[in-house]
Amino acid sequence: MAEQYDLIVVGGGIAGSSLAGKVAASGASVLILERETEFRDRIRGEWVAPWGVIELERLGTIELLRERANAHDLPRNHAGVFALRGDPEPLAERTKVQRGALSFFHPEAQEALLTWAAEQGAEVIRGARVTAVQGGDTPSVEWSGEGASTAVGWLIVGADGRTSMVRQEIDHPEERHGNTRLWAGVRLTNLNWPSDTGLQLFDPLTSHQTAMFPQQDGSARVYLGFAGEDRTRLSGERDLGTFLAGVTKLFGDRDVFSEAEAVGPLATFEAEMRWIRTPYEDGLAVIGDASGYTDPTFGQGLSLGFRDARVLSEALATTEDWRAAAASYAEEHDRYFDAVVQYETWSEELLLTGGPEADATRARVFPAWGEDRSRNPNAGFDGPDFVADEEARRRYFALDLVE
Numbered sequence: 001m002a003e004q005y006d007l008i009v010v011g012g013g014i015a016g017s018s019l020a021g022k023v024a025a026s027g028a029s030v031l032i033l034e035r036e037t038e039f040r041d042r043i044r045g046e047w048v049a050p051w052g053v054i055e056l057e058r059l060g061t062i063e064l065l066r067e068r069a070n071a072h073d074l075p076r077n078h079a080g081v082f083a084l085r086g087d088p089e090p091l092a093e094r095t096k097v098q099r100g101a102l103s104f105f106h107p108e109a110q111e112a113l114l115t116w117a118a119e120q121g122a123e124v125i126r127g128a129r130v131t132a133v134q135g136g137d138t139p140s141v142e143w144s145g146e147g148a149s150t151a152v153g154w155l156i157v158g159a160d161g162r163t164s165m166v167r168q169e170i171d172h173p174e175e176r177h178g179n180t181r182l183w184a185g186v187r188l189t190n191l192n193w194p195s196d197t198g199l200q201l202f203d204p205l206t207s208h209q210t211a212m213f214p215q216q217d218g219s220a221r222v223y224l225g226f227a228g229e230d231r232t233r234l235s236g237e238r239d240l241g242t243f244l245a246g247v248t249k250l251f252g253d254r255d256v257f258s259e260a261e262a263v264g265p266l267a268t269f270e271a272e273m274r275w276i277r278t279p280y281e282d283g284l285a286v287i288g289d290a291s292g293y294t295d296p297t298f299g300q301g302l303s304l305g306f307r308d309a310r311v312l313s314e315a316l317a318t319t320e321d322w323r324a325a326a327a328s329y330a331e332e333h334d335r336y337f338d339a340v341v342q343y344e345t346w347s348e349e350l351l352l353t354g355g356p357e358a359d360a361t362r363a364r365v366f367p368a369w370g371e372d373r374s375r376n377p378n379a380g381f382d383g384p385d386f387v388a389d390e391e392a393r394r395r396y397f398a399l400d401l402v403e
Contacts, residue, residue: 006030009159011160013034030117036126039110044106049383052304053101079200130143141153156283169284184225188221188261189219195214234268235267273341287312308329312326374395377396
């Protein structure tokens with residue numbers, strides 16, 4: 001006979017464990033099915049935007065990540081277009097949310113949150129390869145591995161990443177904003193860069209960009225984005241020199257990487273957006289990358305995952321009708337995810353497009369922002385709680401000044 005739970009979470013990564021731990025702490029019976037027996041270093045997001053820090057505070061897990069996963073505060077940020085100029089900005093003063101950013105080593109954060117979820121009362125099965133998911137009056141999941149079995153729950157939530165089996169079962173049409181860019185990343189040490197400062201640098205002439213986020217142990221996750229004829233996938237030790245040459249060129253005459261050493265794998269993936277609308281149906285919901293992912297260039301993935309976990313857990317806490325709660329989460333998810341997509345699309349056009357027309361746009365936009373900062377919703381730092389309509393777009397691009 002199948003085991004019965006209130007909530008079954010497929011995927012014990014960052015978003016899944018955040019949700020499961022929060023719900024289990026309320027007294028609900030929760031099962032987490034995690035495929036990995038040990039979390040490994042892969043190229044993933046490791047930067048939490050200031051608005052994502054707010055989400056961690058509301059989930060009650062920010063101190064946990066600092067204590068158990070060596071989460072590292074980044075109170076300053078240095079950003080530039082074409083080149084770095086001036087000094088880093090203090091994020092708490094720059095942002096409406098009045099917070100700095102946060103970074104951590106992804107596998108440590110996964111382990112810390114999964115352990116925390118178990119401490120809150122969730123049952124955790126690792127090495128569980130999910131083989132079937134079914135919605136309906138009695139949602140169920142089957143898995144293979146040690147202790148292979150079937151379980152049923154009032155709600156099944158997929159936090160199982162970009163190739164989510166739960167999302168496939170929901171089978172809502174996928175939306176996509178494609179582009180020709182790639183995004184490579186590696187963890188480096190021995191960098192000549194302040195440990196309290198994150199970085200984003202865009203070069204519209206080449207559509208190249210880089211980002212760097214120091215971590216607690218003195219290393220930093222460094223990324224390189226590139227497009228067009230440069231779409232060469234960098235991978236492994238053999239391509240590390242090419243990667244370092246690319247980021248060094250963007251930094252100009254700053255001696256940041258002359259002694260850099262890799263302390264993790266180098267890999268490349270597509271910089272694109274894919275998502276489904278209304279990520280709930282018939283007892284099945286998805287959160288985090290399983291519901292959709294945005295362009296990693298703008299670093300919103302972790303913050304979105306934490307918000308998904310917070311919004312859904314709060315909805316479940318307000319009613320005994322968990323299906324209605326999951327439906328309300330899905331409606332809210334559409335609103336803030338659409339805002340992120342719109343803002344990233346605008347930012348890509350402004351920061352990563354070359355040519356005279358794009359130069360003229362930047363010459364109009366940046367001075368207008370200097371006169372009125374409210375023109376830029378600054379959603380990458382402040383979050384997607386703004387109305388992403390045509391009026392917002394026109395103000396962002398200062399088109400009203402042209403008219």
